[in-house]
Amino acid sequence: MVRSPCSHATALKKGPWTPDEDTKLIDYIERNGHENWKALPKLAGLNRCGKSCRLRWINYLRPDVKRGEFSEEEERVIVNLHSALGNKWSRIANHLPGRTDNEIKNFWNTHIRKKLLQMGIDPNTHKPRIDPSHFLNLSQLLGAAQSGNIASPWNSFLKLQAEVTQLANIQLVRNLLQMMNTNTLTNIENNSLLGSQNPSLFRALVNGTTISNTKEPAPISQDLANPPVTPQANNGFQDISNLWGSCEGGFGPEGLNTNGNTWSSSYGIQTEQNPLPALVSASTSPVTSIVHQTESKGDPSNYSTTGTPTSTIFEAWEKLIDDDNISSYWNDILD
DNA sequence: AAGCGACCCAACCGCTGTGAG
């Protein structure tokens, strides 16, 4: 392996760049360009290696570098792209004019990563950090609740309400996971998603509908068709899928789920309609209350531009998790 | 005000990809 000249050129200066060095580098590149980074420092009168000059120019001195805080839109794009591309910072940076891979990488590690972790989402897999055993416990709880002795109409109502609430919560988890595993594979690098928040994506979250690309037949790149997926993440997905299958039976034939579709056993893209019916009324579920708030705004396209409190996946999660009524419930699932 | 730890980010390091010879 050929080592970088910088690694053994100890006579060359390292560390932070001085304003004088910056000026020299800018002046030279503006006059002569940067076709040969190796030769550039000597020609520009800099005691730096070419690699260092290149990095300084690309990450800081380039005139089109955008400085300052990342916007919410940029953050959203980064998350969407990262969910499909992984730590391909350079490719992500291609979609954010003026932002460098280094800057995006730093922003991810210092801000987004923490944010995702706080929300109970694994920043590597973009899936909720779920211990399958918790889901088993939940399944058992639901089964026990359903098989409990119903002593009175009031008791029956309370049980039904609890079940409906939990069903709605589970459906949100399901929609999130489905969306993360479907939408990101089919829509990333598609301008309809990157340019602004995708209304379909949010509808999928709140309604349980599956994103499809019927309006956007843009070809899927090879990377997106075969995204990097860790075996561990895949297993977790299957576990949840299986669990959901068991929950379907548990909720009975009263119309809560009658379609019979099941999750794909892998990261295959589901193109059929969502097997789940519409959620129950908003008054009975904290989840559907979120849905209700948003849908009441009318045109789904409004979700993206008005900055409503539930306009992103993150915010939907945050709202849900922050709700005192169900915080303990989510802690069980997400912690 | 001082000490300390957490955080941020520019820069470095080491590796891979690629093209020329």
Next chain:
DNA sequence: ACTCACAGCGGTTGGGTCGCT
């Protein structure tokens, strides 16, 4: 086919800054 040199990428580091005690 092979070697070499360079560009580019992603992970990591360390110095500066900030906030808390």
